[in-house]
Amino acid sequence: MGIVGSTIKPFTNTAFQAGKDFFDVTEKDIAGKWAVFFFYPADFTFVCPTELEDLGEQYETLQGLGVEVFGVSTDTHFSHKAWHDTSDKIGKIKYAFLGDQNHALTNNFGVLREGVGLADRATFVVDPDGVIQLVEITPEGVGRNAVExxxxxxxxxxxxxxxxxxxxxxxxxxxxxxxxxxxxxxxx
Amino acid sequence: MGIVGSTIKPFTNTAFQAGKDFFDVTEKDIAGKWAVFFFYPADFTFVCPTELEDLGEQYETLQGLGVEVFGVSTDTHFSHKAWHDTSDKIGKIKYAFLGDQNHALTNNFGVLREGVGLADRATFVVDPDGVIQLVEITPEGVGRNAVExxxxxxxxxxxxxxxxxxxxxxxxxxxxxxxxxxxxxxxx
Amino acid sequence: MGIVGSTIKPFTNTAFQAGKDFFDVTEKDIAGKWAVFFFYPADFTFVCPTELEDLGEQYETLQGLGVEVFGVSTDTHFSHKAWHDTSDKIGKIKYAFLGDQNHALTNNFGVLREGVGLADRATFVVDPDGVIQLVEITPEGVGRNAVExxxxxxxxxxxxxxxxxxxxxxxxxxxxxxxxxxxxxxxx
Amino acid sequence: MGIVGSTIKPFTNTAFQAGKDFFDVTEKDIAGKWAVFFFYPADFTFVCPTELEDLGEQYETLQGLGVEVFGVSTDTHFSHKAWHDTSDKIGKIKYAFLGDQNHALTNNFGVLREGVGLADRATFVVDPDGVIQLVEITPEGVGRNAVExxxxxxxxxxxxxxxxxxxxxxxxxxxxxxxxxxxxxxxx
Amino acid sequence: MGIVGSTIKPFTNTAFQAGKDFFDVTEKDIAGKWAVFFFYPADFTFVCPTELEDLGEQYETLQGLGVEVFGVSTDTHFSHKAWHDTSDKIGKIKYAFLGDQNHALTNNFGVLREGVGLADRATFVVDPDGVIQLVEITPEGVGRNAVExxxxxxxxxxxxxxxxxxxxxxxxxxxxxxxxxxxxxxxx
Amino acid sequence: MGIVGSTIKPFTNTAFQAGKDFFDVTEKDIAGKWAVFFFYPADFTFVCPTELEDLGEQYETLQGLGVEVFGVSTDTHFSHKAWHDTSDKIGKIKYAFLGDQNHALTNNFGVLREGVGLADRATFVVDPDGVIQLVEITPEGVGRNAVExxxxxxxxxxxxxxxxxxxxxxxxxxxxxxxxxxxxxxxx
Amino acid sequence: MGIVGSTIKPFTNTAFQAGKDFFDVTEKDIAGKWAVFFFYPADFTFVCPTELEDLGEQYETLQGLGVEVFGVSTDTHFSHKAWHDTSDKIGKIKYAFLGDQNHALTNNFGVLREGVGLADRATFVVDPDGVIQLVEITPEGVGRNAVExxxxxxxxxxxxxxxxxxxxxxxxxxxxxxxxxxxxxxxx
Amino acid sequence: MGIVGSTIKPFTNTAFQAGKDFFDVTEKDIAGKWAVFFFYPADFTFVCPTELEDLGEQYETLQGLGVEVFGVSTDTHFSHKAWHDTSDKIGKIKYAFLGDQNHALTNNFGVLREGVGLADRATFVVDPDGVIQLVEITPEGVGRNAVExxxxxxxxxxxxxxxxxxxxxxxxxxxxxxxxxxxxxxxx
Amino acid sequence: MGIVGSTIKPFTNTAFQAGKDFFDVTEKDIAGKWAVFFFYPADFTFVCPTELEDLGEQYETLQGLGVEVFGVSTDTHFSHKAWHDTSDKIGKIKYAFLGDQNHALTNNFGVLREGVGLADRATFVVDPDGVIQLVEITPEGVGRNAVExxxxxxxxxxxxxxxxxxxxxxxxxxxxxxxxxxxxxxxx
Amino acid sequence: MGIVGSTIKPFTNTAFQAGKDFFDVTEKDIAGKWAVFFFYPADFTFVCPTELEDLGEQYETLQGLGVEVFGVSTDTHFSHKAWHDTSDKIGKIKYAFLGDQNHALTNNFGVLREGVGLADRATFVVDPDGVIQLVEITPEGVGRNAVExxxxxxxxxxxxxxxxxxxxxxxxxxxxxxxxxxxxxxxx
Known part of the structure; x- marks a missing residue:
């Protein structure tokens, strides 16, 4: 595999973040910073919001460490915005969500479920050189732990x-x- | 990638386990059981024994859950035995170590560092159907946490x-x- | 091209329709019937709801003619449900929406915008033999006319x-x- | 497919237009203008003249909008001229007809019926950049509507x-x- | 080349012949008979009608010899009918005209002008075994001689x-x- | 095919012509002139001398029109000379005969009978640009007509x-x- | 190479032999017999008749040994006959001449001069099993010796x-x- | 084949010649001279020495004509020397023997018996331009004749x-x- | 490489052994026995006879152990016999010599010097299953030691x-x- | 094969040698010197230490001859160090051990046992030009002899x-x- 130690590929995705207009994120925006890519299957579903909320609770700590955080699913940024507007849990979240309806980012990290069109429940931590240093993947029915x-x-x-x-x-x-x-x- | 959700490939590795003669382990030995493959870079090194000891402390709990545990590096079973005989931390460990000097198992799980010949610090949990359900990889200098x-x-x-x-x-x-x-x- | 006169390929997509639990739709469900596949770019956007509403006003007539109607975008069925729950225009619609986050159906009809991950604004009418008989495509900024x-x-x-x-x-x-x-x- | 959004390919076809000698039309002649390519199966047939006449009635409006109009079939320009000379409906039409007995233009737009040698009943609207913006195709037995x-x-x-x-x-x-x-x- | 001595390939073309409804001609219709395939560039043009008329004057003799005669161009059978209805020279002709707007027959005999879509001015005589025995080709501006x-x-x-x-x-x-x-x- | 309209390929053949020593002919010798290539199967045979004699009777006329004439078979120039010396009909002929025992020229014009090694009974007229303008081929048992x-x-x-x-x-x-x-x- | 020791390939050539009608010779006609294939460049030339005559003087001896003899050139059997009729030296020869205007036999023995269309001055002796046992080749200007x-x-x-x-x-x-x-x- | 008329390929072989130390021979040593390459199967065998002796008797004559002579087998130059020292017939020979235990020269002339590793009984005469002009091959059991x-x-x-x-x-x-x-x- | 542990390939070589007529040796002759293949560069040379003599002194011991011994070079069996007849050292040797002028056996063991046609100074010991168990190779100028x-x-x-x-x-x-x-x- | 006479490939391996910190060895370190690569299967095993000790006894002599000595197995340099620390026989050895857990060096010399991941018991002596001059391989159960x-x-x-x-x-x-x-x- 060689996931850990490999460099992330270029990407361009449109982001929704509370309190901002839509904006694009590319690999250049995270150059020189640590970044978390937190993939989850789909907006408006079940385990996902608990994990996203759990991560939200660590967001201030992570910001303090200089770490960027991105939630990513194969939904559009329009859908992320709509979910944010209608869900209590999601509505509180401050970090950005990337729309990956094109599947490119999910494919780059190797976590697109073939024939399904949804991302795995997968976390990648990228160092300031753009190199993946930490990987964690859990199955559909198991939530992660943001403290760890x-x-x-x-x-x-x-x-x-x-x-x-x-x-x-x-x-x-x-x-x-x-x-x-x-x-x-x-x-x- | 599709690691999570993929089925492990057949393998045959010679194991060392305290109190037994050397024996072979294959994919058939874990059919119907949960199993942990706990890869680490090399015998006689530094972070590795702390992780192996940490995992050793959970071994009884894992046995209680019916989970098989295997430490795996690209050293031989001879080397595993010698380490066990000479290291306090390793000498206490009860679970089996697989010799993978042939690189086959490490390659099957995709965590052979190309051009180096050592395994990543990677954990895989396999379900009773031989399907990988959990993945965790940390870099050379970061130890895992067996409680999580x-x-x-x-x-x-x-x-x-x-x-x-x-x-x-x-x-x-x-x-x-x-x-x-x-x-x-x-x-x- | 030969779109008109070609036979549709097999497909399986999960549908949301007001008043029902989620259900799967395949090419077998429309065998022997006329069917309209009404592609649009994305849930929660702008021209789309006016077109979907316009089509909704003809749904009773089309049902009278024995014609099945499907709205299709690359959003999930979860997203379709959420849009239905929160939008007045969409909330009134009676026909089914297919989730095509896997892009398969959109690709089969040749209207996936490459590198974007969204469907064109395209209508296909399929006859009872599964043969495409009518095609209409308009650009992003131009709505169709359900009466025509x-x-x-x-x-x-x-x-x-x-x-x-x-x-x-x-x-x-x-x-x-x-x-x-x-x-x-x-x-x- | 990506028809809508694709750029037309270069072409050279000989045209007949009432009151002019035969002349060649290429993609350069429509650069900077909106243009309609109105394909139909064959001269001297049945649905075709009603559609061509229907379009003829909008020709003045379209000229007012700065839109070029071309009728196209796989007949020669000689045949177009002969039809014009002998048919009442066709005799009234002011826009140009392109002879495409070489099938090149029909193939470029993807509407040559394989094994038959005739064009589909297909309309393409091209914008001033040469990009296709509107597509409409109906089967052999169904006439289009120029007002729409x-x-x-x-x-x-x-x-x-x-x-x-x-x-x-x-x-x-x-x-x-x-x-x-x-x-x-x-x-x- | 080996044109002379080669066997004609299967074909199906729709024919117009004075006094009959449209009908299909295939290679089976000439099995056991001598046949003339008389290719010419286009209906409604100039040298062509003089050659077709010249051949028409030998038609009775050829019928007496048991020889089938077919005029062939890349026009449709509709166009052949229309030309017959409006031209004095063509209106007198008794033998059949094959519509080859699909180019298949012209290609089979190797006389489709590449990039033009019109047939050469070429005559082929086929024996009762379907073998080509005589070939004659003249350029665009030179008429043949039916007596020879x-x-x-x-x-x-x-x-x-x-x-x-x-x-x-x-x-x-x-x-x-x-x-x-x-x-x-x-x-x- | 596209024979008519194609340009002849380069060639070099040794010629016999009454009253001259053997000499070579190439495509350069006919540049700027009309030329007739009159292929026939074999020296010392039957239909061939009647055709060659028939063409001989038109040679003065053709010379008056500035047209070069070449008889061609797959025999050598030695054989052409020997035939000329021993046959009354051939002995009278003034135009040149090309020896094509190498089959190159016959192959270039596409009239080598595969598996036989003899030329078809084929005439090609080449214009001053080296472009073939007239083709005529008759079978083994049928002589041509030089007047036509x-x-x-x-x-x-x-x-x-x-x-x-x-x-x-x-x-x-x-x-x-x-x-x-x-x-x-x-x-x- | 391995010429000596290789088996001759199947062939069919038309022969001329004094006092007989033309007849075909194949590899079956020499099965079980020794045979000489005596290739020479061309009928009606210079060294060739001296060699053919020289071989002719040994023909009776060779017949006594049960050896078949064939003269072979790329001329036709018609040409062989004509040469026989007009040359004193050739007219005396009793063995058969094969016409190889198709080049097949000359090619099989590997002695066709590429780009020339004539055979080498080459002798092959084939044993009763069809295996080549003796080879001799001399250049254009050097005659062989039948006694040797x-x-x-x-x-x-x-x-x-x-x-x-x-x-x-x-x-x-x-x-x-x-x-x-x-x-x-x-x-x- | 085209052996006669082909140019020999470069070679380097070690030679033994009576009265000299071992020396290398290449194609450059015979440039500008006639040369005979006299291949035979093996040192210390039976027909070979009679042929080599027979050729030896013509060596003076050939030297007088300026012709180089080389005996060649797939033995080494050591073996040639040893044979010369121990055989009466070979001991008298003055011309050089090439060691071709590498098979390169024998292969270049196409006379290596495949699967056997020995040369045919083959003679090649090369002219001063390095072109092969004469070839003679006899089978294992038949000796050549140096006079011819x-x-x-x-x-x-x-x-x-x-x-x-x-x-x-x-x-x-x-x-x-x-x-x-x-x-x-x-x-x- | 895997030489040790690999199985020898089939071979057939003609052997010379003192006091016997020539005979063939194949891999079947050593099935079930230990065998030594003792390769050396060439008959009649320098280091080779000292090594062959040295091995000869151990031949009785090896026979006592049931081990077959073969000297192998790319010389013929004729050459081996001639060497035996003329050399004191070689004349005393009792084991068999294989002629490998075809290079097949030397190639099978991978010790043919490319471009030279001679074997390396290499020893292979094959066990009763045909598996190579011992390998030793020394360079041109260094003799082996049969005692070791x-x-x-x-x-x-x-x-x-x-x-x-x-x-x-x-x-x-x-x-x-x-x-x-x-x-x-x-x-x- | 051509092992003897071939040049070693570039390599980089980490070495353990008593009394030094770990260091890298490459092909450049042995340029201009004789070197011994002494491969053995595995640390902590049985025949290996006897051979390594035997070689150790010759180390002073070899140093006197200016010869570098390297023990090589597919274990890591960590394992070599640990073995050195715990074994009496190995603890005495002065020459360096290369860690080849990456298999590269073992593969370069062709002695990796396929499917096993261990080296053969193989010795290679390389001359100052980097050319292999001596090879010796024994099976698993047979020790070498350093004196020889x-x-x-x-x-x-x-x-x-x-x-x-x-x-x-x-x-x-x-x-x-x-x-x-x-x-x-x-x-x-």
């Missing part, structure tokens, strides 16, 4: 920003890291 | 065993699920 | 049901037809 | 000449148009 | 019906033929 | 030299020609 | 008929042969 | 050195030649 | 005949072997 | 450094060599 996502983003940022150190299992911000060396080989 | 893995496996099992119900974001065993219907469309 | 559509469907039905007779320009139900013959050659 | 054609041409011209406005269903010259905006999403 | 055609058809029939004899240059019905033999080698 | 050939050559020359005029059927030198025009359409 | 050819045919026959014995250099009928054996290795 | 070879080489040299003259059958040095001309056609 | 070869053959035989035991470095007949087991992992 | 390896390396060096001399079988440093010459052909 934030933990992993913090670890990935720490690792990038502190060369020579790595974050062990379950690492939380502030806890100890490891510094690999010849002497540590076989000693853990 | 167990949460998702429980949700996936619940969803499989309770047709017509789905688990919302952050669902924990015992909390409420959702039952999708026409009336719920646009109402969440 | 009904006129042409009546003429096409008349021609099918009265072998040896043809309907001249602007023919209206009840007016004269022509019977081609050797003697008429060059006489009109 | 003029309505749609007027709407298409209006839309082109008034950026930001679109013509709803059944729009007639002078009636209201719509101006799409974020606020209108889901409100029609 | 009849001379050659008589010679070809004589040769077929008198095995062992051949017709020398300029042979006319009733004059001497030659019987090839070893003794004649080098003696003429 | 001269008639057609005269007509073709007339047409070439008098732009705007064409020669009707059976035209003989000095008789009337036609001048095509719009007014003549359908009037002959 | 007869010597080699006798040696080839002797070798075939006396298994275990071979004919040394310059062997003549009646002189000693050799019997290869282990003991002779390196002893000659 | 010398006769043909003399004739080929004579023909090359006396343009306009050719050597008839059986020509011997000093006897008459022929001068081809038009007048001689059919006179021999 | 015998040591390795004995070890390979021992290993085959004693499942579960392996021969350590430098193992000599009679010394200790190892029995791999889980407990030995990492303990040597 | 040293003998062959000395012979190969001698041969390289003394042009015109070669080392016979079993040659030991200081014993006699051979100087090939014409006079020696067939004399050994």
């Amino acid at each position: 996502l934030v933990r992993k983003i913090k670890a990935a940022k720490y690792w990038r920003e502190h060369p020579g150190q790595v974050c062990p299992a379950k690492w939380e911000e502030g806890s100890e890291t490891l510094a690999p060396s010849l002497d540590l080989v076989g000693k853990l | 893995l167990v949460r998702k496996i429980k949700a996936a099992k619940y969803w499989r065993e309770h047709p017509g119900q789905v688990c919302p974001a952050k669902w924990e065993e015992g909390s409420e699920t959702l039952a999708p219907s026409l009336d719920l469309v646009g109402k969440l | 559509l009904v006129r042409k469907i009546k003429a096409a039905k008349y021609w099918r049901e009265h072998p040896g007779q043809v309907c001249p320009a602007k023919w209206e139900e009840g007016s004269e037809t022509l019977a081609p013959s050797l003697d008429l050659v060059g006489k009109l | 054609l003029v309505r749609k041409i007027k709407a298409a011209k209006y839309w082109r000449e008034h950026p930001g406005q679109v013509c709803p269903a059944k729009w007639e010259e002078g009636s209201e148009t719509l101006a799409p905006s974020l606020d209108l999403v889901g409100k029609l | 055609l009849v001379r050659k058809i008589k010679a070809a029939k004589y040769w077929r019906e008198h095995p062992g004899q051949v017709c020398p240059a300029k042979w006319e019905e009733g004059s001497e033929t030659l019987a090839p033999s070893l003794d004649l080698v080098g003696k003429l | 050939l001269v008639r057609k050559i005269k007509a073709a020359k007339y047409w070439r030299e008098h732009p705007g005029q064409v020669c009707p059927a059976k035209w003989e030198e000095g008789s009337e020609t036609l001048a095509p025009s719009l007014d003549l359409v359908g009037k002959l | 050819l007869v010597r080699k045919i006798k040696a080839a026959k002797y070798w075939r008929e006396h298994p275990g014995q071979v004919c040394p250099a310059k062997w003549e009928e009646g002189s000693e042969t050799l019997a290869p054996s282990l003991d002779l290795v390196g002893k000659l | 070879l010398v006769r043909k080489i003399k004739a080929a040299k004579y023909w090359r050195e006396h343009p306009g003259q050719v050597c008839p059958a059986k020509w011997e040095e000093g006897s008459e030649t022929l001068a081809p001309s038009l007048d001689l056609v059919g006179k021999l | 070869l015998v040591r390795k053959i004995k070890a390979a035989k021992y290993w085959r005949e004693h499942p579960g035991q392996v021969c350590p470095a430098k193992w000599e007949e009679g010394s200790e072997t190892l029995a791999p087991s889980l407990d030995l992992v990492g303990k040597l | 390896l040293v003998r062959k390396i000395k012979a190969a060096k001698y041969w390289r450094e003394h042009p015109g001399q070669v080392c016979p079988a079993k040659w030991e440093e200081g014993s006699e060599t051979l100087a090939p010459s014409l006079d020696l052909v067939g004399k050994l």
